[in-house]
Amino acid sequence: MRRPATERPLPPADDHAARFARQREADRSATAEDYVELIADLLREDGxxxxxxxxxxxxxxxxxxxxxxxxxxxxxLVETKPYRGLFLTEAGQQMARTAKARHDLVVRFLIAVGLDSETAEEDAEGLEHHASEKALxxxxxFLARHDKGQP
Known part of the structure; x- marks a missing residue:
């Protein structure tokens, strides 16, 4: 039976399993990244x-x-101090910087391909954790070319 041109065959089982394993790991790390990024933002904005x-x-x-x-x-990643709230360790600060940079990159990319900024911010919340380093x-x-006016 012929497959429509738009359908791709399934990848080999080991490759397929590895893809799902990477996604499960991204899901697990997404919560930590979201929390440390928010903690960093709150510390910066509110002290x-x-x-x-x-x-x-x-x-x-x-x-x-x-x-x-x-x-x-x-x-x-986080330290607590009695009556003083939450603070990031050096490792937490590094994770927050990395997560923020990745988030900002995904938002800029989505805006560059035509999304409005509000939708780009919303969509980036999920995409930032699941995009591979290769995609990022x-x-x-793309953004470097786009910023220079190149295709």
Whole structure:
């Protein structure tokens, strides 16, 4: 039976499994990246990052924030100080910088290909965690050409 030109054959099973494994890992790291990025933003904007503010901005319960922050502490990304809120370790700050740069790149790319800024911001929240380094490099190269007025 002939396959329509738009359909591609399934990849080899090992390659297919590796793709799904990468996506599951991206899903796991996405939460940590979102939290450290938000903590960095709150520290920059408000001078403090409190669990209640994170819960409100993430749209989750304080119990969820507490559990996630506990995991981030175990992973060496966040420190808590009594009566002073949350702070990022050096590793957390590095993760936040990387996540922010990736987010900004994806937003700029989406705007460059025609999305409005609000939709680009919304869509970047998911895409930034799942785009490969190869895709992000291609986005950056496209933007470099685009900014110079080249196709």
């Amino acid at each position: 403090e990052a409190r669990a209640v503010d994170i819960a409100r901005r993430m749209g989750v319960s304080q119990a969820t924030v507490t559990a996630t922050v506990g995991r981030l502490q175990r992973d060496g 490099t291609a986005f950056a190269q």
